[in-house]
Amino acid sequence: MLRKRHRVKELEAVLKQAEGKGWIVTGGGDRYFKMKCPCPRKCMKMVNCTPSGANYTRNLIDQLGRATCWKEA
Ligand SMILES: [Zn+2]
Numbered sequence: 001m002l003r004k005r006h007r008v009k010e011l012e013a014v015l016k017q018a019e020g021k022g023w024i025v026t027g028g029g030d031r032y033f034k035m036k037c038p039c040p041r042k043c044m045k046m047v048n049c050t051p052s053g054a055n056y057t058r059n060l061i062d063q064l065g066r067a068t069c070w071k072e073a
Pocket residue numbers: 037038039040041042043068069070
């Protein structure tokens with residue numbers, strides 16, 4: 001299934017990176033994308049379609065590193 005692209009280039013890059021790690025990316029309507037990891041913990045992260053500010057991408061990656069298996073894969 002073809003996924004919608006994130007309109008923010010930096011966040012689209014994060015979604016692509018996630019898919020490269022085997023995460024499943026869904027959603028992408030008006031509100032948010034949903035990222036689900038492939039590990040047994042089933043880590044999940046929402047990505048807003050309209051990021052709240054300039055630091056959104058960096059904060060997202062920080063949160064992924066802290067709260068999910070992002071860095072383990
Ligand atoms: Zn995980």
